[in-house]
Amino acid sequence: MQKRQILVVVVVLAGVSLVVSDEDVKPLDFYKYSLQWPPSACMQPPPGKKCEVRHEARFTIHGYWPQYNKDTPVPPYCDDLRCTNTKPTSANDVVKILKDSPLKKELMKDWPNLYARQIKKEEDNLEFWKYEWRKHGMCSDDANKPSKYFIFRDTLTLLPNFKNLRRDTKCPEVQH
Secondary structure, three states, X not given: OHHHHHHHHXXXXXXXXXXXHHHHOOOOOEEEEEEEOHHHHOOOOOOOOOOXXXXXXXXXXXXXXXXXXXXXXXOOOOOOHHHOOOOOOOHHXXXXXXXXOOHHXXXXXXXXXXXXXXXXXXXXXXXXXXXXXXXXXXXXXXXXXOOOOXXXXXXXXXXXXXXXXXXXOOOOOOOO
């Protein structure tokens, strides 16, 4: 009799935890799309980093980040598992996908790691995109389907919408 009561309590608690965990997932409200002007970004690189402008003078993508209302960043998956109700694709798996993807060439041009240790080396860019996925993509709408959401693909399709930004903005010239 006592074993049956314990079993019933365990089953009820398991059901309650499933309901609570689904309700705890907070849907994101929007994505912040951030561009960078490489000559400006390289004027003050982060401490301990070197930066070389290796691209023509044009805006590149800095990030694409899920946000909650009032411009609050969604915390990384490793800090808050409640940011999604699915198990996200691991950052290592996303790197494997990108490494063999034709999208990699576009990413190297449009979303480069400006602070790469090895100029134009794909490993530095892959590590950068891995970081971006781990910090932002794993809590995106389709965190378990990077081929559908693929934070990078969505972001790249937005860049042409900003082609007139340089014309309409005062930007420092590239120093060679």
